[in-house]
Amino acid sequence: MTRSGLTLHEPNAFLLSWAESELRGALARSPLPGAFEIFAQGSRANNTYLATGSDIDLVLMRRAPFEGGWTDFRDDVLAALGEIWPVRMGRRCLNVDDPGSLFGEMVDVLVATEYLSSSGEQGVYFLDREGRPIVNFPKQHRRNGDEKDLRTGGRFKQVVRTAKRHRPPGTPSYLLECLLHNVPDHIYRAPSAYRDALAWLRRCHREDPAAFAALPCQNGINRLFGPGPDQWEPAEAARIIDVLHQI
Incomplete structure (x- = not known):
């Protein structure tokens, strides 16, 4: 797939910028009411993707205030x-x-409206296909992941990519990344970072299940576990950790 000489083998940052620009240009032909913002999210934006053919995930967020929902x-x-x-x-x-x-x-374009938390954090609001409301904070997710990767000398995202490569079918990559973000930084600086990170999560689940169940998402705002459509069950996460630890 090419356009104006661009191929999927161009650097990832340029590809994301190009996709954002093209979407903005397409929407300019039929102006949307109100102000909106376009930014990247997902594995390409977070630099945890596994192949050049990975999806590009964009957020199209309508800025507040606005009429309608x-x-x-x-x-x-x-x-x-x-x-x-x-x-x-x-x-x-x-x-x-x-x-x-x-x-x-x-x-994939996530269509969302701006959400502001009680502490003033900017997030996104949308409904899934079943009509269930979801509030997420993709900018904070990306920022916190980048900061942890810097603190660990690039080992955090390396471990995330390894775990994603070996995850059981159906394991949500977003939730897996959030889970690994909770592992302390010093463990990622060890020679066996992948196995040590999974071992830390296994110990946390077995020795302090209440603390494990209270782990936050990578954005630092949402809870990782719960009944919501974008949350996980602790027992399911523990099962996946056990599978990954055996590899």
Whole structure:
């Protein structure tokens, strides 16, 4: 897939910037009401992707204040992009379905409205396919991951990529990254960082299950475990840790 000489083998940062620019240009043809912001999230933005063919994940966030809600904004985005490409709403993100389009099937766009926490943290709000509300903080997730990777000399994201490569089918990569973010920095500086990180999580679950169940997401705001559609069950996480530790 190419456009203006760009291929998927170009540096990742440039590819993300290009995708953001192209989406912005497409939306400019059918202006959306109110102000909005476009930024990258996911494994490419966090530099934990495994292959050049990994999806590009973008967030299209409507800035507050605005009239109407998330559903109105989603419908406006669908209408605007539908004038250019065949589009549909997936489980959570908007997908461009035309394989011959600029994006093909490699870009997912999370349509969201701005959410401000009680402490003033900026997050995103959206509904999944079942109509369940989700609030997340992708900018904080990315920032905290970058800072931890810097503190550990690049070992944190190296371990995340290794774990993602060997994870059981169906394991959410986002939640796996959040889980590993809770491992203390000094463990990642050890020669056997991958095995030591998983061993720390196993001990935490077995010796202090209440502390394990209270672990936060990488964004430092949401809880990793709970009943929400973007949360995990402690027992399921422990099972996956055991599988990964045996590799």
